[in-house]
Amino acid sequence: MEIKAETETYPLYLGSGLLARAGAILREEGLTGKVLVVTNPTVGAFYLAVVVKALAEAGFDVQTVTIPDGEVYKRLDQLTKVYDAAVVGCLERDSTILALGGGVIGDLAGFAAATYLRGVRLVQVPTSLLAQVDSSIGGKVAVNHREGKNLIGSFYQPSVVLSDLEVLTTLNEREFKTGLAEIIKVGLIGDCTLDAFLRQHSTAVRRREPEALLEIIARACAFKAQVVTEDVREKGRRAILNYGHTIGHALEAETGYTVYRHGEAVAIGMAAAAAISVELGLATPELSRATLEVLTLYELPTTIAGIPAEQLLARMAWDKKVKNGRLRLVLSPRVGDVLVKDDVPPELILAVLRRMGAA
Numbered sequence: 001m002e003i004k005a006e007t008e009t010y011p012l013y014l015g016s017g018l019l020a021r022a023g024a025i026l027r028e029e030g031l032t033g034k035v036l037v038v039t040n041p042t043v044g045a046f047y048l049a050v051v052v053k054a055l056a057e058a059g060f061d062v063q064t065v066t067i068p069d070g071e072v073y074k075r076l077d078q079l080t081k082v083y084d085a086a087v088v089g090c091l092e093r094d095s096t097i098l099a100l101g102g103g104v105i106g107d108l109a110g111f112a113a114a115t116y117l118r119g120v121r122l123v124q125v126p127t128s129l130l131a132q133v134d135s136s137i138g139g140k141v142a143v144n145h146r147e148g149k150n151l152i153g154s155f156y157q158p159s160v161v162l163s164d165l166e167v168l169t170t171l172n173e174r175e176f177k178t179g180l181a182e183i184i185k186v187g188l189i190g191d192c193t194l195d196a197f198l199r200q201h202s203t204a205v206r207r208r209e210p211e212a213l214l215e216i217i218a219r220a221c222a223f224k225a226q227v228v229t230e231d232v233r234e235k236g237r238r239a240i241l242n243y244g245h246t247i248g249h250a251l252e253a254e255t256g257y258t259v260y261r262h263g264e265a266v267a268i269g270m271a272a273a274a275a276i277s278v279e280l281g282l283a284t285p286e287l288s289r290a291t292l293e294v295l296t297l298y299e300l301p302t303t304i305a306g307i308p309a310e311q312l313l314a315r316m317a318w319d320k321k322v323k324n325g326r327l328r329l330v331l332s333p334r335v336g337d338v339l340v341k342d343d344v345p346p347e348l349i350l351a352v353l354r355r356m357g358a359a
């Protein structure tokens with residue numbers, strides 16, 4: 001797949017056995033010289049050796065740096081470790097930083113690549129389902145600040161993305177499902193064929209059968225690529241990708257990022273967005289039914305267990321403050337379509353949240 005971002009275009013490879021071919025592919029894509037591989041101990045234990053071997057065999061000068069596993073390590077002091085490794089390894093402007101891991105490693109290594117020497121080459125090798133369909137595409141890179149997620153970041157496009165389906169076999173069930181939530185989102189906001197596939201082939205998807213995974217990942221990547229191409233710097237259309245996210249982010253933040261995986265919070269957020277759309281008369285109750293149906297098929301949560309609705313609304317308002325405007329919600333008139341509203345009455349949002357179990 002070719003992904004266009006402003007003046008640049010970069011290839012996304014999607015298939016099985018790509019890690020072992022990483023060196024050859026990067027050569028074909030014109031990369032040479034030094035590669036600094038950034039990973040974490042979990043992913044590294046499975047895949048670092050095969051990637052390092054593949055790169056070395058293709059003539060790359062390979063170095064590695066390992067960041068502890070977890071969202072809490074997506075922060076400045078760990079970024080410093082990557083810069084230190086880059087200095088020690090004498091990376092040059094045409095050198096490459098390769099992110100081998102989920103979205104945490106992708107975002108952190110991506111920000112390092114964007115800033116070290118004002119930019120070295122970046123290769124994304126996403127290993128979680130979420131990273132394959134979401135964070136590795138679109139060029140957003142960042143680390144967290146203690147006051148908020150992704151506050152320090154940039155837009156920086158990779159030179160190559162390598163998504164190997166085989167790595168998904170070692171992903172635990174919960175992480176797999178969190179990635180599925182983003183794929184379900186794409187079906188709900190814009191790709192009816194994907195939505196239908198997810199409903200018809202849930203057994204194959206949940207068994208992680210390669211053909212089923214290829215179909216849904218390729219569709220989700222193509223959709224995201226198309227949206228970000230139209231709006232590289234997130235000024236407009238890209239907002240539709242935030243379907244389910246305003247409420248999802250509020251849930252994650254309100255529970256200190258310890259209760260919900262991102263996709264779980266987004267699943268609840270999508271159930272809420274559908275209910276709000278119905279309540280506003282923008283959609284028929286069929287939208288809520290169909291949304292709950294597909295989320296339940298994949299055992300994703302759709303209720304809010306006792307979290308105070310007022311607090312969630314306040315968190316959503318914080319989002320609003322950051323964006324310097326009114327509270328904008330991505331809603332939906334029907335499966336496969338979205339619209340953005342900035343005049344939803346807060347009482348209506350509170351009522352929906354309470355109906356979903358919020359206190």
Ligand SMILES: NC(=O)c1ccc[n+]([C@@H]2O[C@H](COP(=O)([O-])OP(=O)(O)OC[C@H]3O[C@@H](n4cnc5c(N)ncnc54)[C@H](O)[C@@H]3O)[C@@H](O)[C@H]2O)c1
Binds near residue numbers: 070074140142
């Ligand atoms: N840049 C973007 O556009 C964008 C978009 C969405 C999310 N994000 C960011 O992505 C992050 C979330 O990404 P994530 O869900 O991948 O989390 P993650 O990177 O923490 O990975 C989830 C867990 O799975 C493990 N893992 C990853 N691949 C594995 C594999 N193949 N086998 C076994 N274990 C594996 C990781 O070690 C980790 O424990 C967040 O920080 C979020 O802000 C960024």
Ligand SMILES: [Zn+2]
Binds near residue numbers: 134182245262
């Ligand atoms: Zn998301």
